[in-house]
Amino acid sequence: LTLQIVEQRELPVVDAVLVVRTGSEADPAGKAGLATLVANMLDEGAGSRDALSLAEEIGYLAVRLGTSASLEQSSAVLHTTRATLDSGMALMADVVLRPTFPEKEFARLKSERLTGLLQEQDRGPAMADRAFAALLYGESHPYGRSASGARESVDAITLDDVRTFWRSWYRPNNATLVLVGDLTVADAEALALRAFGRWERGPIAPPAYPTVATQRAGTAIHIVDKPKAAQSSFRIGSIGVPRSTADYYPLMVMNTALGGSFTSRLNNTLREVKGYTYGAGSGFSMRRAAGPFTARAEVVSAKTDSALIEFMNELRSIRKPMPAEELAKVKRYLRLGYADGFESTSDIASQIANLVPYNLPASTLSAFDAGIGKVTAADVQRVAMKYLDPSKLTIVIAGDRASIETPLKATKIAPVDVRDMRGRPVIVP
Incomplete structure (x- = not known):
């Protein structure tokens, strides 16, 4: 032990x-x-x-x-x-x-x-x-x-x-x-x-993960029908990175600007400017193998198509050079807010425990400030271009198919089909 x-x-x-x-x-x-x-x-x-x-x-x-x-x-x-x-x-x-x-x-x-x-x-x-x-x-x-x-x-x-x-x-x-x-x-x-002290050892063989294609051929929109739903649940993304990625710090900065804070681009556009949702965000779930990147929101049903257009606009925009003022603001937000995760003994224990599944050393925690500090605008654009491709996204929208399918098709963003909640094709009239 x-x-x-x-x-x-x-x-x-x-x-x-x-x-x-x-x-x-x-x-x-x-x-x-x-x-x-x-x-x-x-x-x-x-x-x-x-x-x-x-x-x-x-x-x-x-x-x-x-x-x-x-x-x-x-x-x-x-x-x-x-x-x-x-x-x-x-x-x-x-x-x-x-x-x-x-x-x-x-x-x-x-x-x-x-x-x-x-x-x-x-x-x-x-x-x-x-x-x-x-x-x-x-x-x-x-x-x-x-x-x-x-x-x-x-x-x-x-x-x-x-x-x-x-x-x-x-x-x-x-x-x-x-x-x-x-x-x-x-x-x-x-x-x-x-x-x-009396806990007995045993043979441990780490589970083997099946191989997954790195990305899909093209963007597609999948509706999961929830009849008469008042809101549409958006999940937009692709396969991202493992926790071991060398791009951890640039990805943290890029995603914080995109959807990782209350003042992020996604939340500002979809909540503050458009009023489509109470909140929108995004994140990379970094795991032993490459976990998903997901942008998400719960959007009022009548604005499903409009919200999708705004999501796509922001996903394209984050691939452009980040203004110096925004970069400095995001890095300051991450560095000054980091201490919040170490306020109590339970916080500290949780931070250390989170490193264990990935065999990361405790020094990972003290390296955060310097790691974020070194991120440049070029780094942010590089990882955005590498990991966020608007032409290869999986878009899932759970909502009232009867009211959202036709407007979604009219956006011409991607082909639209209907799936069940396990992602299996549904034959519709």
């Missing part, structure tokens, strides 16, 4: 994050949603406690303890005072090392997940998210499916699947424990040894 320790002694509190470097990308074929169900099950009974007793103990100690999983990691998070640190870490160790996976709680969580998936079918943003990922990567790729799974995949998950996933991936040689707060390095090492 790797330890990462930060002494932060101003207050008698400690935050711990245990990061397992495996998430839903390791879901077996036909069992999408398994990693997140495993994480949800960890605190539903552990050691000698059932779910209720565990919740009562957490309340008695006045600690926060939670578990979760995402695409490329699973985690347990603890916030505790120094006085309750030993007891809190013992609970955390029980949850991670000794979950009981009771049948009753599994049935309840599975039922809740299926209900949530059913509700997603009436939520435009969720429909757009799912279709966009599937169209970019394909449903067989981990990046092309939701970490929550689908109805049939969740139906197929058994309690044995949960136990097998946990045994396979929750191993100390696949994990890092981050400890931040009122403790010394010696304290942290002793604490980790008491809590996790």
Whole structure:
């Protein structure tokens, strides 16, 4: 088990994050949603406690303890005072090392997940998210499916699947424990040894990702029909970059100007100037492999075509040389705002934990200011030209097809077709 320790002694509190470097990308074929169900099950009974007793103990100690999983990691998070640190870490160790996976709680969580998936079918943003990922990567790729799974995949998950996933991936040689707060390095090492010293190693084979075409042949507009929807959910983008990219800092500057802040071009145009939406933005999801670039907004239905025109205008405009004043403003915004992410022990623990799945050194955090400072206007234009090609975009719009299809076709921006929320073609009259 790797330890990462930060002494932060101003207050008698400690935050711990245990990061397992495996998430839903390791879901077996036909069992999408398994990693997140495993994480949800960890605190539903552990050691000698059932779910209720565990919740009562957490309340008695006045600690926060939670578990979760995402695409490329699973985690347990603890916030505790120094006085309750030993007891809190013992609970955390029980949850991670000794979950009981009771049948009753599994049935309840599975039922809740299926209900949530059913509700997603009436939520435009969720429909757009799912279709966009599937169209970019394909449903067989981990990046092309939701970490929550689908109805049939969740139906197929058994309690044995949960136990097998946990045994396979929750191993100390696949994990890092981050400890931040009122403790010394010696304290942290002793604490980790008491809590996790008997955790047994296991063989870990990183999941293999299917090959994905780098970009599509041309831009296309895909409507996901949500009859009588009052708004249209936009997802516009392409396959971007991995977290390891050498272009990280220029991309941060370029995207902050485009859609990464409240005063960005997209938000200013679509919200402040046009009044089409409450907010518009964009971002690069940088993962182990190349994640998506996505520009997004929830737009009043009657302005769907007009909003698309403005999106395309801004995506073309960002490829032009950035004015010196705007460049200086964006760099100042990023550099001065960076400290907000380190205000508390939990913030610091989260920042370090976010590096773990990508094997990035802790020095990455202190390199940010200088990295942003070195970005030039030429760098911004270069990455915009390289990674944002308006002629090769996937455009997904979840909305009322009856009212938006004809206006979208009239824009002549790209061919228009209809898909379901998994990105599959829909035959329409």
